Structure formats: C-alpha cells, structure tokens
Amino acid sequence: MFGIKYAKFSQMNYVIHYKKGEKVRSGKGLSFFFNSTNSTLVSIPCNSFDYLFLFEETSSDYQDIYIQGEVTYRIHDPEKISEVLDFTINTRNQYISEDYEKIERRVANSIQTIVSPYVKSFGVKDILGKNAELEQFIMSELPNAVNLLSLGIEVLGVNILSIKANEEMMRALESHTRESLQQESDEAIYARRKFAVDQEKIIKESELNTEIAIEEKQKEIVTKKMETVKIQKEQDRQVKMMEAETKAEIANKESEYVKQYAENQKTLSDAKAYELKSMLDQYKGLDWKLVAALKNESDPANNISMAFRELAENSSKIENLYISPELLSSLLNKGVDHGN
Numbered sequence: 001m002f003g004i005k006y007a008k009f010s011q012m013n014y015v016i017h018y019k020k021g022e023k024v025r026s027g028k029g030l031s032f033f034f035n036s037t038n039s040t041l042v043s044i045p046c047n048s049f050d051y052l053f054l055f056e057e058t059s060s061d062y063q064d065i066y067i068q069g070e071v072t073y074r075i076h077d078p079e080k081i082s083e084v085l086d087f088t089i090n091t092r093n094q095y096i097s098e099d100y101e102k103i104e105r106r107v108a109n110s111i112q113t114i115v116s117p118y119v120k121s122f123g124v125k126d127i128l129g130k131n132a133e134l135e136q137f138i139m140s141e142l143p144n145a146v147n148l149l150s151l152g153i154e155v156l157g158v159n160i161l162s163i164k165a166n167e168e169m170m171r172a173l174e175s176h177t178r179e180s181l182q183q184e185s186d187e188a189i190y191a192r193r194k195f196a197v198d199q200e201k202i203i204k205e206s207e208l209n210t211e212i213a214i215e216e217k218q219k220e221i222v223t224k225k226m227e228t229v230k231i232q233k234e235q236d237r238q239v240k241m242m243e244a245e246t247k248a249e250i251a252n253k254e255s256e257y258v259k260q261y262a263e264n265q266k267t268l269s270d271a272k273a274y275e276l277k278s279m280l281d282q283y284k285g286l287d288w289k290l291v292a293a294l295k296n297e298s299d300p301a302n303n304i305s306m307a308f309r310e311l312a313e314n315s316s317k318i319e320n321l322y323i324s325p326e327l328l329s330s331l332l333n334k335g336v337d338h339g340n
Contacts, residue, residue: 003035003036003037004033004034004035004036005033005034005035005036005091006031006032006033006034007030007031007032007033007034007041008030008031009028009029009030009031009043010029011028011029012028012029012045012046012047013028013029013043013044013045013046014026014027014028014043014044014045014046014075014078015027015028015030015041015042015043015044016041016042016044016078016079016082017030017032017034017039017040017041018039018040018041018042019034019035019038019039019040020038021040024039026079028046036091040088041088041089042082042087042088042089043087043089043093044075044078044081044082044087045075045100046074046075046076046078047074048072048073048074048156049072049073049074049103049104050070050071050072051070051071051072051073051104051107051108052068052069052070053068053069053070053071053108053111053112054066054067054068055067055068055111055112055115055116057115057116057119057120058119058120059119059120059122059123059124059127059165060120060121060122060123061123061124063123063124063165063166063169064165064166064169065119065124065127065163065164065165066162066163066164066165066166067115067119067134067160067162067163068160068161068162068164069111069135069158069159069160069161069162070158070159070161071107071108071111071155071157071158071159072155072156072157072158073103073107073148073153073154073155073156074153074154074156075103075151075152075153075154076152076153076154077152078152079152080150080151080152081103081151081152081153084150084151085097085099085100085102085103085151086099087099087100103151103153106147106148106151106153107148107153107155109147110142110145110147110148111138111142111158113145114137114138114141114142114145115134115138118134118137124165124169127163128163128164128165129163130163131160131161131162131163132160134160134163135158135159135160138158138160139155139157139158142155142158
C-alpha cells in the first residue's frame with residue numbers, strides 16, 4: 001500500500017538502505033520497512049565463495065602449461081566494493097545488475113597475473129609437481145594485488161589441483177621419465193652389484209688380513225716358544241755348570257781330604273817307623289845269641305835250630321855232616337806239635 005515494503009536480510013548479507021540518494025542505514029542482518037518508490041537497497045554477500053579456475057600459461061622453454069586450482073575468497077569491506085560494483089536489488093531481492101559476476105573474474109585475473117611470471121621462470125619439467133610451492137607463492141603475492149585491494153576482497157586460500165603440460169608433451173615426458181627411471185633402476189642394480197662386489201672384496205681382504213694376523217701371531221708364538229726353550233736350555237746349562245762346579249768343588253775337597261788323610265797316614269807311619277827304629281836301634285849292636293839267651297827259651301826245637309844256624313855260619317869249616325832221617329823227622333814232628 002502506497003509502496004511501503006518490508007525487507008529482512010540474513011546475517012551474512014551487508015545491507016545499505018538509500019533514500020533519495022542518501023544512505024539511511026547499513027549493516028548485517030537488518031530488517032526494516034521502506035518506501036519502494038524513493039528507496040534503493042544494496043545487498044552485499046559477506047560469506048565465503050569458492051571459485052575453480054584453469055589457466056593456460058607458457059613455460060620458459062615455450063611449452064603450454066595448464067594450471068587448475070580453486071580459490072576461496074570473501075568480501076571483507078562491503079562499503080568499498082559497493083562504491084565500485086553495483087549490488088542493487090529489486091523488491092524481489094534480485095540483483096538488477098550483473099556486476100557481482102565480475103568478482104570471480106577479477107579474483108581469477110589477479111591470481112593469473114601472479115601465476116604467469118612464476119610459470120615462465122621454469123622449464124616444463126621443472127614446473128610440473130610444484131603445486132605446494134605455487135600455492136605459497138600466490139598467497140604471498142595476493143595481499144599486494146591492486147584489483148583485490150580496491151574491491152575490499154580477502155582471499156582465504158588457494159589450492160593448486162594440478163599442473164600439466166599438453167598430452168603430447170606429457171607422453172614425451174612420461175617416456176623420458178620411464179627411460180630415466182629404467183636408467184636409474186639399472187644404475188641402482190649396478191650400484192647394488194658393485195656394492196656387493198665391494199663388500200665381498202672387503203670381506204675377502206678382512207679374511208686375508210685375519211689370516212695374516214693369525215700367521216703373525218703363530219710366528220710370534222713359535223718365536224716365544226723358541227725363546228722359552230732357549231732360555232730353558234740356558235738355565236739347564238747354567239744348572240749343569242753349577243752342578244759340575246759343585247761336583248768339582250766337592251772332588252777338590254775330597255782330593256784335599258784324601259791328600260790330607262794320606263799325609264796324616266804318612267806322618268803317622270813315619271812316627272811309628274821312627275818309634276820302631278828307635279826301639280830297634282837299642283838292639284842293633286847286640287848278638288842274637290845273647291838275645292835268644294835273654295828270652296830264656298828252653299824249647300829243644302829252638303835250640304836245635306840255633307845249632308843248625310851255627311853250623312851254617314861255620315859251613316866252611318865242616319867237611320862232612322850227617323843227619324839221620326829219624327832225627328830230622330823227630331825234629332819236624334816236634335816242631336809241628338809245638339806249633340799246635
């Protein structure tokens with residue numbers, strides 16, 4: 001009635017109410033009555049938006065590169081964007097202009113402006129697979145993007161989904177990659193074989209060194225044994241020399257003892273001989289007959305023997321001497337009986 005309308009907006013919409021060209025109210029989630037005949041309503045969405053993009057760029061070696069990704073953004077300054085783009089709605093809450101569609105293109109253009117020189121700085125083989133590096137580069141450069149600053153747009157995140165070359169180049173790269181991988185595989189096999197050979201060589205050298213060390217130890221053991229035997233023989237020789245010296249010393253002592261004993265016996269014999277001589281010298285000038293008489297022996301045999309002795313002494317004076325067998329036999333028998 002008379003153009004009076006009621007408007008109600010969600011919390012995610014920033015609303016500006018103009019009346020006769022003058023701003024009456026503004027804010028999020030407003031609801032109010034207005035006169036549609038002299039009022040203009042501007043509704044700016046403040047929620048986040050996701051936009052898929054696909055760029056075709058050229059690498060430093062003049063190869064086509066396709067970059068696909070997704071950007072998330074939101075309008076953080078509605079007043080600023082309302083001054084640049086038209087977000088006016090009609091009574092049915094429909095935009096009367098298509099300016100809101102320009103936001104996605106401007107965001108995409110800002111990202112492509114950043115991506116293009118980055119891609120041109122790499123060759124086709126180098127740029128492939130640099131998704132994370134490209135994401136970081138874009139996020140670091142977006143705060144300086146003039147288009148987004150003038151619109152009051154904030155980029156919340158960028159995801160690079162793929163970086164590819166054209167199909168022909170991809171097949172060539174795949175073939176080259178397969179050859180490279182096969183070469184790396186061959187090199188790895190060669191390296192493993194070489195490593196195994198080197199390890200076998202090291203083991204053999206270690207075994208030889210061990211055998212050499214064992215031989216050296218055995219030589220040392222034999223040398224030590226020989227030295228021990230030599231020392232033992234030297235000790236045995238010294239012991240035998242000491243025993244010989246001891247025996248020689250004992251023999252010398254025994255010889256000295258025998259010599260001394262002989263000298264003592266000689267001295268004793270000399271003393272006895274001197275004593276006997278001294279005793280005999282006393283009877284040297286005596287007649288034996290006197291001696292026999294002094295003994296006063298009355299044995300007839302002795303007397304007869306003395307008589308025969310005197311006859312013997314005077315044999316030169318006797319011409320004939322007759323001794324009968326009976327006398328001789330009787331003398332001999334008496335001599336035997338006397339001896340018994």
